[in-house]
Amino acid sequence: MTWQLFVFMLINGLCQGMLLFIIASGLSLVFGVLRVINFAHGSLYMIGAFLAYSLSTVLAGESLLGFLILLMVVPPAIALIGFVLEVSLFRRVYRQEHLLQLLLTYALVLILDDLVRVIWGGEPRSVTRPELLAGSVDIFGMALPSYNVFILLVGPLIALGLWFLLYRTRTGNIIRAAVSYPDTLGALGVNVSWVMTSTFMLGCWLAGFGGVLTAGLSNIDLGMGMQTIIECFAVVVIGGLGSVGGALLGSLIIGTGLTFFQLPLGRWALVFPYALMALVLVVRPWGFFGKPER
Amino acid sequence: MERGKFKVLLALVLILFSATLLVSSNASAADVIKLGFIADVSGIGAPFYKSQKAGLDMFIEEINAAGGIKGKKLELVVRDSQLKPDIGANQARELILSEKCEFLIGPTSSAVALAATKVAKEFKKIIFFHTSNAEALTTTAFQPYMFQVVPNTGIEGRGMAVVLSKKPFKKYSLIGPDYAYGHDQLNSFKSEMAKRRPDVVILDTVWVKLGESNFSTFIPTLMAKKPEAIDAAFWGGQLSAFIKQAKPYGVFKEAPVSSLFDLDMLRATGSDMPEGLTGYARAPFYAIDTPQMKAFVKKYYEKYKEWPADWAIMAYDGMIALTEAMKKADSTESEQMVKVLGGLKFNSLRGERYIRAEDHMANVGIYSGVTAKSPDFKEFLIMKDVQAVPAEEVWLSVEEVKKLQSEQK
Numbered sequence: 001m002t003w004q005l006f007v008f009m010l011i012n013g014l015c016q017g018m019l020l021f022i023i024a025s026g027l028s029l030v031f032g033v034l035r036v037i038n039f040a041h042g043s044l045y046m047i048g049a050f051l052a053y054s055l056s057t058v059l060a061g062e063s064l065l066g067f068l069i070l071l072m073v074v075p076p077a078i079a080l081i082g083f084v085l086e087v088s089l090f091r092r093v094y095r096q097e098h099l100l101q102l103l104l105t106y107a108l109v110l111i112l113d114d115l116v117r118v119i120w121g122g123e124p125r126s127v128t129r130p131e132l133l134a135g136s137v138d139i140f141g142m143a144l145p146s147y148n149v150f151i152l153l154v155g156p157l158i159a160l161g162l163w164f165l166l167y168r169t170r171t172g173n174i175i176r177a178a179v180s181y182p183d184t185l186g187a188l189g190v191n192v193s194w195v196m197t198s199t200f201m202l203g204c205w206l207a208g209f210g211g212v213l214t215a216g217l218s219n220i221d222l223g224m225g226m227q228t229i230i231e232c233f234a235v236v237v238i239g240g241l242g243s244v245g246g247a248l249l250g251s252l253i254i255g256t257g258l259t260f261f262q263l264p265l266g267r268w269a270l271v272f273p274y275a276l277m278a279l280v281l282v283v284r285p286w287g288f289f290g291k292p293e294r
Numbered sequence: 295m296e297r298g299k300f301k302v303l304l305a306l307v308l309i310l311f312s313a314t315l316l317v318s319s320n321a322s323a324a325d326v327i328k329l330g331f332i333a334d335v336s337g338i339g340a341p342f343y344k345s346q347k348a349g350l351d352m353f354i355e356e357i358n359a360a361g362g363i364k365g366k367k368l369e370l371v372v373r374d375s376q377l378k379p380d381i382g383a384n385q386a387r388e389l390i391l392s393e394k395c396e397f398l399i400g401p402t403s404s405a406v407a408l409a410a411t412k413v414a415k416e417f418k419k420i421i422f423f424h425t426s427n428a429e430a431l432t433t434t435a436f437q438p439y440m441f442q443v444v445p446n447t448g449i450e451g452r453g454m455a456v457v458l459s460k461k462p463f464k465k466y467s468l469i470g471p472d473y474a475y476g477h478d479q480l481n482s483f484k485s486e487m488a489k490r491r492p493d494v495v496i497l498d499t500v501w502v503k504l505g506e507s508n509f510s511t512f513i514p515t516l517m518a519k520k521p522e523a524i525d526a527a528f529w530g531g532q533l534s535a536f537i538k539q540a541k542p543y544g545v546f547k548e549a550p551v552s553s554l555f556d557l558d559m560l561r562a563t564g565s566d567m568p569e570g571l572t573g574y575a576r577a578p579f580y581a582i583d584t585p586q587m588k589a590f591v592k593k594y595y596e597k598y599k600e601w602p603a604d605w606a607i608m609a610y611d612g613m614i615a616l617t618e619a620m621k622k623a624d625s626t627e628s629e630q631m632v633k634v635l636g637g638l639k640f641n642s643l644r645g646e647r648y649i650r651a652e653d654h655m656a657n658v659g660i661y662s663g664v665t666a667k668s669p670d671f672k673e674f675l676i677m678k679d680v681q682a683v684p685a686e687e688v689w690l691s692v693e694e695v696k697k698l699q700s701e702q703k
């Protein structure tokens with residue numbers, strides 16, 4: 001492998017990782033605060049993608065503006081769905097055992113997936129990339145799609161935004177406090193249930209954002225939610241459940257790993273995320289940035 | 295177990311039980327012939343399904359309007375196998391046992407087909423394959439109750455090798471879906487190419503999971519060894535996703551891509567489809583010049599306001615062969631019909647065809663051509679300079695078939 005090809009593959013892999021990060025960080029954040037593993041996260045991501053598709057057919061046009069509107073409108077819509085789900089369902093199971101939570105979120109997966117089937121049908125769809133992002137960028141004579149570069153740029157912005165929110169604002173302080181000391185927080189007079197609702201909505205917003213980006217990248221279909229949620233689990237197990245920084249690291253490792261191992265390993269490259277996940281579970285069950293359960 | 299809970303459980307079991315009784319009791323009407331269609335309704339096969347269903351519906355409508363078969367009307371029962379073999383096998387059983395279907399119609403996925411053909415054999419029900427086309431269905435997994443009216447993976451892979459061997463390219467990279475269809479297709483391509491052009495090198499074969507439509511991690515690997523041409527064994531939604539994503543990766547500037555350019559894929563890819571790519575189709579309506587096809591296309595367009603894709607044509611042809619067998623056997627019993635399947639002649643939309651006795655493979659070949667814009671069709675490209683590669687030129691010889699069948703698992 002020439003060093004040019006190496007750099008190209010690295011950049012290409014980071015693009016993949018960034019997309020994965022946007023989705024997985026939502027899952028991780030929700031677990032960190034709510035202590036619920038939300039299986040339905042993948043379904044919400046899928047709904048985001050299909051909403052983006054429907055909206056794009058209305059907006060008609062391959063302008064950058066139209067695409068930015070999708071990115072502005074769809075994620076809040078998913079956050080709104082999240083709001084309804086949190087208030088009506090999730091709130092009831094926080095203190096229940098994990099099995100019950102699992103049943104609830106898995107039931108949601110089945111319901112939401114069938115809802116998508118009823119509304120949009122089984123056909124794969126995609127969103128046409130805006131003209132400005134439909135071309136490619138030259139990297140050492142190799143063409144990299146501008147759309148992938150766009151994801152590569154948006155990913156760090158999201159990461160930076162999350163970091164700022166969590167570590168530089170009062171809201172963030174409260175969210176982080178809710179992760180570590182939920183009881184104390186309540187005793188201090190903070191409305192903990194509000195913190196939980198808004199964190200859940202933020203997680204859903206991220207799922208929706210990832211959905212819109214995916215709709216422009218590849219086909220979207222009924223299976224996408226399940227496939228992605230499994231990859232997200234690998235990410236958060238590697239990075240540490242509840243840690244957004246961990247999700248970033250895990251996503252980038254998986255994204256670049258999948259790209260690089262494709263060349264020497266071929267079809268076996270698919271095993272990489274899960275092999276790494278298994279290894280992390282053995283060596284450091286709480287992940288790179290996670291904390292051991294008390 | 296507590297008493298209360300036990301009662302609830304008992305009640306539930308009773309309800310479920312009576313529900314199944316209800317289902318099975320109302321499904322034995324004698325004046326219809328039910329055809330169970332194990333279909334890949336959702337996922338990347340969805341557009342194919344629509345076309346298949348349209349073709350089948352049209353045939354059934356026509357034959358019922360003409361009085362049906364021996365006074366019995368045909369009726370289609372559809373189940374979604376979701377490209378999953380285990381689901382497909384269960385549904386084949388369900389179609390036979392609770393829906394009382396007398397015939398089965400195959401799916402899109404070869405993997406599902408291989409599972410369904412076993413069920414058909416077990417229950418001795420005739421099944422035909424119009425889209426799923428693993429060569430194994432006629433060889434190592436052969437059973438006499440099935441027949442195939444779609445060019446199989448061997449005919450396609452070797453057929454494309456025949457076409458491409460006439461081109462100057464020496465370095466190929468291959469990419470395909472990682473399941474029966476992709477493997478058969480590319481292996482046949484490789485072996486035939488090696489025979490015809492020993493100087494051709496296959497640089498790499500990239501396998502992608504069936505249904506995966508994000509090619510970002512695969513395309514750089516495919517191009518890493520600088521191939522001069524690419525043979526891709528994708529189909530349908532996966533192929534159009536591949537072509538759309540390959541474009542900004544600059545693939546078409548480096549190497550032309552050959553694959554299955556069926557009408558549904560060409561429609562889905564639209565203006566993203568590059569011109570000048572050599573590919574093939576199974577039944578391109580615009581290039582097959584028979585009076586039956588002309589009449590069919592006209593009727594189809596009037597009914598559905600769109601052109602018939604390969605899948606509609608082949609499903610329709612399958613029904614022609616099936617009803618022809620009923621006529622020849624003068625029976626709708628599969629035991630009687632199976633006796634006449636070998637050697638059965640039928641007047642397909644693609645012209646006169648017959649079912650070879652040894653492997654129940656219809657002599658259907660492929661049609662190769664080069665993608666081009668056409669003034670007649672604005673929304674999609676078609677293939678021009680279409681050449682038929684007849685089945686007889688590339689299908690397995692009877693000796694090869696018999697040898698493979700004797701190795702049956």
